[in-house]
Amino acid sequence: MLTPLVRAIAVAAPLPSLGDNTGDLDRLKKVLAPQLGGGMPVVPYQRLSKVAVRFRAAGFAGAAIINDMAGTPVLVDFLSQPPKVLAGMALDLGTTHLEATLLDLSTGAVLARADLENGQIRFGADILTRIHHAAKDEGLAELHAAIIDSVNQLATELAGRAGLAAVSEIRALSVSGNTSMVHFFLKLNPCHLCREPYIPMVNAPDPCLAGELGLAIHPAAVVWLLPSVGSYFGGDLISGVLASGLDQQPETCMLIDVGTNAEVIVGNREWLIACAGAAGPALEGGVARMGMRAGPGAIEHVRIDPTTGEIGYETIGKGKPKGLCGSGLIDLVAELYLTRQIDIRGKFRPQAAGERLIAGSEGYRFVVVEGKDAADGQPVVLGQVDLDALMRSKAAMYAILTTLTNQVGVAFEDLHRIYVAGAFGRHISPRQAIVLGMLPDLPLVVYEPVGNSSLAGAQRVLLERQARERSLALAGKITYIELNVNQEFMLRFSGSRFIPHTDHALFPSVPFFDGE
Amino acid sequence: MLTPLVRAIAVAAPLPSLGDNTGDLDRLKKVLAPQLGGGMPVVPYQRLSKVAVRFRAAGFAGAAIINDMAGTPVLVDFLSQPPKVLAGMALDLGTTHLEATLLDLSTGAVLARADLENGQIRFGADILTRIHHAAKDEGLAELHAAIIDSVNQLATELAGRAGLAAVSEIRALSVSGNTSMVHFFLKLNPCHLCREPYIPMVNAPDPCLAGELGLAIHPAAVVWLLPSVGSYFGGDLISGVLASGLDQQPETCMLIDVGTNAEVIVGNREWLIACAGAAGPALEGGVARMGMRAGPGAIEHVRIDPTTGEIGYETIGKGKPKGLCGSGLIDLVAELYLTRQIDIRGKFRPQAAGERLIAGSEGYRFVVVEGKDAADGQPVVLGQVDLDALMRSKAAMYAILTTLTNQVGVAFEDLHRIYVAGAFGRHISPRQAIVLGMLPDLPLVVYEPVGNSSLAGAQRVLLERQARERSLALAGKITYIELNVNQEFMLRFSGSRFIPHTDHALFPSVPFFDGE
Known part of the structure; x- marks a missing residue:
């Protein structure tokens, strides 16, 4: 039984007569009350005349439109017939x-x-x-x-x-x-x-x-x-908690949402602690020249043959490529690292990158797909500028994760599940993100993509009152740690600006190319 | 302890800090909730920004303005200081x-x-x-x-x-x-x-x-x-019930409110039955040429010496007269009847009225106060047209009272008290109204003027939540009888168009001048 934000309730009221001089709107409210659990609906002034006139015009029978506003039923419209689709x-x-x-x-x-x-x-x-x-x-x-x-x-x-x-x-x-x-x-x-x-x-x-x-x-x-918890922790992440069920888990889990900010929440059904930090928009397709939203024509997976250097890719919708979405970008940079075409600082290595690397006024650009193979004739390229942005994003991400778990006193290994949400998470390969040192070096089974959980949460609250109440309670329950002024975060951020990390012992599964 | 429609509640919230990132408005609501009995106030969208901005500008301390709307506390404003007067x-x-x-x-x-x-x-x-x-x-x-x-x-x-x-x-x-x-x-x-x-x-x-x-x-x-009961029974009469306490009396009482309509309610703390009818505006000062609202300069009492025919009067404020208010009009017409200057049909008797009666194009006019003695130099007069309007009003009034009591099965003698409200009731002499056959011929102690009870009720609901709730409950409790289509009322109206009545046995205390 859904309890959506708005309902159409079919009613047929007794007709007015000399023996029943109830006002039109009072008549409608009275017949609605039992269907609303006994609560009288409120009619806002700006809808009063419309509702009353339509109720009468419909012959005192039809469908009342009831908003659920902060728990109060609010009568806002009347239709002569229940709508085919609400x-x-x-x-x-x-x-x-x-x-x-x-x-x-x-x-x-x-x-x-x-x-x-x-x-x-x-x-x-x-x-x-x-x-x-x-x-x-x-x-x-x-x-x-x-x-x-x-x-x-x-x-x-x-x-x-x-x-x-x-x-x-x-x-x-x-x-x-x-x-x-x-x-x-x-x-x-x-x-x-x-x-x-x-x-x-x-x-x-x-x-x-x-x-x-x-x-x-x-x-x-x-x-x-959806309610926010603070300036850098919005309703989109509350949606993520709703959609992942983090707040109902017996074991401690983590939710990572990377959009323009990196927002992270760790906890279980007993407690929830969150923090957020600017990860930069590199992964959302807003900044990198060839970056784009995950959608038709976006390269979402990249593979570079370690011997031939040949680039294989997959686009969303299987058509010709237009650009790189977040997961494609992470794949590409991880592969560039593994084939040693970039160094641990994320800088191109011209001696290794070959003819795909072109020097320009804004630094090097790496041609991922030549113009003749691309959707609009324009080559898909990755510039050093884009790489630098991604390096900042991934550093911020890892610094946030380590700062939070450290403050909470939970080791990465203690996490039962890491839900990965956001534009970043929809098609991501956690393995490649580990290579870059963006996500901790844990068994891949720990990672569970949850897609666009912001939208999923919005859908939940649209349909279920219980989800609306849960989201409000959640927002009050989450302890938020402000990272913008956190010294530990700044230190950890510096340490994370290498692939995979200055402390490569943290990433035992990732090859480390020293001394370059 | 008053529970007015709006309250100013003094608050001083803890200041925001990195460790307390509650939103401004959420902070204010949180500190208000305990003072509102635990209920979170709602903030309408159109006030949201203003309240939050003013709360911050005031340094997070001052006075919140809370409306009581349908039982829900609604936060609508914030002042840096509690207002001197709310x-x-x-x-x-x-x-x-x-x-x-x-x-x-x-x-x-x-x-x-x-x-x-x-x-x-x-x-x-x-x-x-x-x-x-x-x-x-x-x-x-x-x-x-x-x-x-x-x-x-x-x-x-x-x-x-x-x-x-x-x-x-x-x-x-x-x-x-x-x-x-x-x-x-x-x-x-x-x-x-x-x-x-x-x-x-x-x-x-x-x-x-x-x-x-x-x-x-x-x-x-x-x-x-204030809620209405029906088209001809408005919140003004609910106010009358509130102000008179009719709904809390153990004995059966009656409330009469004469404004433009005559509205009557009879009952006690167990039941309330009401009806209303058009009494005409004669008593409200809107129609009679010299009629006026009860206010400075209005003649509110008139006495005619039965031997000399001299007219004595009292004006509100003791100044020179400007016109006649409802009670002055009733007094005047009753005295004209008692001195036989008008007949039982309410028509001037030129043979008895003397030189104060002037024939004109619109019929006779009776000079109550000569121009030289009046406030603005214009004589205060009563025309036959005005008299006719008053006769209709008084007939309607009595017909309503008899129809209602008859339908309810209560005799006038059974009424413990008759509260007389409205512009009509403020200064009225029940005795003169009885002479005219407007009110039943009962001992004067039964009548209790309650003044402008519409305003009194408005004051009550402004100050007391209990009065607001009581008025809503009252409106649902009153049984309303529609007189506009009532045959009995029409018959009784015809019988009431004489002074005091065609059946003069109903008014034993009033002299009856037959055969004129």
Whole structure:
């Protein structure tokens, strides 16, 4: 039995008469109350007249639309017939990309999927640039308008794909995003997010109506946001905990979510401790010249023949390659290391790389796929600049993992399972990430990819009240360690800026090429 | 201990730190919860940013402003200092006049009083004309704007008199009005109120925020409306029940409220039965040429010397007379009858009235006060037209009382107390109303004037949650009898169009002048 964010409840009220002068809306509420567990629904003023007029026009029978807002049933609309499909949208509100599904709220079936680049990128690829932009006159309004516009595009596409008559037939929206994105989405000043002590304006906003935000879905659609834990630990990770079930495990496990930030949470059903740090956007396809989102044409796996140097690859959708997604990038760099075409600092070794390496004004560029074999005639290349970004990301990732486990007093070997989530995790080969020294050198069975858990969590809260309550409780239960001012993290970060690590004893399974 | 519609709660939250990364708003909610009985307040989206920003700007200490909306605590504002006075406005939203007080919500003290003619009068003196006007394009919008404008004028005057810095310092509004006025106030189409079976769009609207209605008081002020029972039985009478305590009496009592409609309720703490009928606006000062609201300059009592025919009168405020208020009109007509200057049909008897009676194009006019003795040089007169209107009103009143008691099976003699409320009741002499046959011929001790109980009820709900809950329960408990289609009422109305009645045995204490 689903308990979605919005429900259509069929009702047939007794007709008004001289002997029953109950008001139209009071009549509707009265007949609804038993179906809502006895609780009288509330009608917000801006919906009052519409609901009453439609109820009467429908002959006092049809379907009431009830939002579940913070536990309170809110009556927002009335239809003469129960809708064929009551559709809700689950949204992963990413810094770089938005990804969404449209669900049938009575069955939970996925009606459509879509994704889109975040329209805020024109104000800055990274969150910090956008936060600075928000400080300008109209800056926050521009960022808010850009993200609302992107969500509206996505909603329109979903509605079209699912065959809805209009985007306004979408009657609920659940949003899973990082804390900054949620601030932009709600038009809240984000300036304190990046200043010590890094305090959000709100972690757990109450649900609101879509019309209040300027969304194109139904104006009375309930908008429910997954709560954040702190500035650098957003609802997207709460989604990850929901989706992985980390909070219900008897054994200690870990969840790693790498998007623009690296967010890590360790714990079990007794306790949960989290931290986050800027891993850089290298893995999300926003920065590397040939980086791209995991989607058709993205190279997701790379293999370099150690003897011939020949490059084999797989693209998503099996078509010609357009670029590299996060997992392809990790594969490529690991293979470049294993074939000694880059050194332990992540620098190209011209003496080994051969003719695929081209010197240019911005440093070396490595041709992964020649223009003639690529989707749009442009070669797929990896520049030294991209490599440097990846090195910072992987260093940050490992430093975060070691700092957190050290502070908690848990060894990597004690972890029963490591869930790997995010754009990074969808197609990743944990083995190649171990080679790079990004993930700890543990048996591969420990690693379990959980895909886009931010979206998965948004779907859960869209459909289940229990998941909504659990996410709010979770947000209050997680202890958050701030790494931005953590000395140990900075030291560990420096040690991690080599492949696989300055202390190669930490990575016994990875070949170490010394003395170059 | 008052439990007003809005409270200011002093808080001092622990300061944010790296070890306590609670969001600003979450921090505020957390520190408020214990003071709200453990319930987390909700923050509506339109107030979210303002509350969080002000809380931080105030150094995380000050006063939170909490609305009590349908039992849910709603956090709407934050002030750096608790307000010197937290002011709320109680409003009697009358068809003809608005009357309001400004209360100090922490003590219940009255800070200011004001009244104003209803600005909708330019669209029609009576409700029916306005309901017809609402059916025109923009008609409802005009009526809504007019009443909001009147309330804003009244609020501004109250704020000025109470020495508030601005009208926006008024943070709550309770409204007691008839069902039609409430529809206009909320911009709800009133067309079904006057069509059989006379069903309101809503009887018990949920509270809303002042900004949603375009009110000039604080935009986040909670607006709480007393519930109606039906189209002709509004929150103003629920106020009357609250103020008189009718619903808590062991003995059966009656409440009569005469405004533009005559509304009557009979019952005790076990049961309550009500009815209402159009009594005409004769007593409210809206129609009679010299009629006026009970206020300075209104003649409220009249005495005619039976031998000399000399007229004595008292004005409110003891100044020169401007016109007649409802009680003055009743006194005057009763005295005219007792001195035989009008007959049992309420028609002037020229042979008896002497030189004060002047024939004109619109029939006879009786000069009560000559121009030289009046406040503005204009004589105070009573026309035959005014007399006819009063005769209809008094007939309707008595017909309603007899129809209701007959249907309930209670004799007038069984009534322990009759509370007389409304503009009609403030200064009325029950004796003179009995002479006219408007009220039953009972010992005067039975009658108890309760003044403007609509305003009194509005004050109660502004200050006490228990009164708000009681009014909602009351509205559900009252059985309403529709008189508009009642044959018995129509028959009784005809019989009541004489002074005191066709059946003069019903009024043994009143002299009956037969055969004229």
